[in-house]
Amino acid sequence: MALVPYEEGGGWAARQLHSPSATFHFASRTIRLQQDWRRLGVAAVVWDAAVVLCAYLEMEGIDLRDRSVIELGAGTGLLGIVVTLLGKGFLSRTKEPAGVRALYSTCCARVTITDRAAALEFLESNVQANLPPELRPRAVVKELTWGKDLDNFPPGAFDFVLGADIVYLEETFAELLQTLEHLCSERTVILLSCRIRYERDLKFLKMLRERFSVSEVHYESSKDVHIYKAQRGSRKDDF
DSSP: OOOOOOOHHHHHHHHHSSSSEEEEEEEEEEEEEEEEHHHHGGGGSSOOHHHHHHHHHTTTTTOOOOOOOEEESSSSSSSHHHHHHHHHHHHHEEEEEEEEEEOOOTTSSSEEEEGGGGGGHHHHHOOOHSSOOTTGGGGEEEEETTTTGGGOTTTTTOOOEESOOOOOGGHHHHHHHHHHHHOOOTTTTEEEOOOOSSSHHHHHHHHHHTEEEEEEEEEEETTTEEEEEEEEEOOOOOO
């Protein structure tokens, strides 16, 4: 996510963006996120597209257990936090010399939550504050600037690639597409949640369709947010 100012109008929406915190309810938990518009701009506030994608994953009952998931441009971390909670596996008990400790089995989701370096400390603090201790090892916060140092991420290793409101700066489109191609295999499902604000947003969708099979799977009219699903070639696998 680019760390630049962003105009989204005034009134109630603007007050929400400039609020120091935001509270949500997903996966039977209350999630309280810190926001910091003045310091980090768009990377440090919750956008409607993230909320809509979280609700879509939960309401559709998409099975994230034992899946490898990466989020691009995570910002406050809401989506990555919710994915980790929704991908929770079964609780088992293991006896050790030091006593009995609770462990989540390997069927939990493995979640990589990424953003640019300047946003990582803020992102990490939100993730750590909102995940129970036993799930924190399942969510890794990691630096990713699109198109750079992609060798730090195994190619085609992810079952899901997620992004919420990451399509808005035309100068990042080529690097974003390069990153998606690196992260995706034939089985990978991309879910991108966004508003179509400008003509350039449609240009990105056209570029995406040149490389992936793309379909719109949800439209939230109350927030004017679209969710697009993309896969390599002509695959249209169910979740």
